[in-house]
Amino acid sequence: MDDTARSRQAAHAYVDSAERRDWDTFSTLLADDVVYEMPQTRERIRGRKAFLQFNMDYPGDWHMEPRRILADGLHAAAWIDARVGDEHQDACIWFDLSPEGLITKITDYWPEPYDPPAGRTHLVERY
Amino acid sequence: MDDTARSRQAAHAYVDSAERRDWDTFSTLLADDVVYEMPQTRERIRGRKAFLQFNMDYPGDWHMEPRRILADGLHAAAWIDARVGDEHQDACIWFDLSPEGLITKITDYWPEPYDPPAGRTHLVERY
Numbered sequence: 001m002d003d004t005a006r007s008r009q010a011a012h013a014y015v016d017s018a019e020r021r022d023w024d025t026f027s028t029l030l031a032d033d034v035v036y037e038m039p040q041t042r043e044r045i046r047g048r049k050a051f052l053q054f055n056m057d058y059p060g061d062w063h064m065e066p067r068r069i070l071a072d073g074l075h076a077a078a079w080i081d082a083r084v085g086d087e088h089q090d091a092c093i094w095f096d097l098s099p100e101g102l103i104t105k106i107t108d109y110w111p112e113p114y115d116p117p118a119g120r121t122h123l124v125e126r127y
Numbered sequence: 128m129d130d131t132a133r134s135r136q137a138a139h140a141y142v143d144s145a146e147r148r149d150w151d152t153f154s155t156l157l158a159d160d161v162v163y164e165m166p167q168t169r170e171r172i173r174g175r176k177a178f179l180q181f182n183m184d185y186p187g188d189w190h191m192e193p194r195r196i197l198a199d200g201l202h203a204a205a206w207i208d209a210r211v212g213d214e215h216q217d218a219c220i221w222f223d224l225s226p227e228g229l230i231t232k233i234t235d236y237w238p239e240p241y242d243p244p245a246g247r248t249h250l251v252e253r254y
Contacts, residue, residue: 040240041240041253043251043253045250070199071199077197077204079204079221090166092206094206107206110238111166111219112167112238123178123184124170124171125170125173127169127170
């Protein structure tokens with residue numbers, strides 16, 4: 001298996017094991033010193049243990065389904081359809097991986113809906 | 128050149144030509160019936176001509192620099208550092224490509240900063 005195949009497998013397993021609350025599998029995907037960053041809140045979590053706890057404690061009956069997963073060498077990206085009850089939000093996750101296929105860094109974006117600016121209605125439709 | 132290499136080239140050229148306001152090059156990257164979607168505002172633009180106009184008209188002295196570009200078969204993704212003056216915002220762009228390497232769909236996310244929720248300060252640091 002080459003770097004891209006290992007990265008792809010890890011990104012799929014990350015989403016899948018989190019969705020299944022299979023924390024044993026989830027944990028094996030992470031490097032000991034994994035770093036998780038949320039640039040929107042400028043929060044950072046260091047280390048497998050704290051990051052695992054963060055996920056296990058995350059409130060709500062959340063679910064996530066991959067819209068698309070890309071792998072490219074020691075990088076991967078996941079475009080996620082996340083739901084909590086009737087609430088839906090997309091997420092964009094960027095992964096860094098080690099040559100052994102462990103996830104060393106995760107950068108997580110949760111874009112929120114907003115009102116479109118004026119002045120471009122002649123070019124756009126709403127859906 | 129295989130699909131991944133063509134997709135990579137197109138994603139790099141998209142960011143680079145937009146940054147340089149090289150609209151001739153930008154235009155050649157797009158399929159005639161390209162679709163551009165912004166899920167946060169639920170806006171959609173159809174067709175090369177309208178999408179080109181949208182970009183040419185986009186207000187402000189904006190600049191974009193790739194943090195990371197991934198390509199994987201007929202898909203690509205770009206993680207962008209965008210700036211307007213002193214204002215900075217990251218973007219996540221997902222591309223669909225044709226076998227000829229033309230961009231057929233662009234899905235664009237612009238995640239905004241927000242305040243971190245309470246209850247996880249024991250796990251996180253701020254940066």
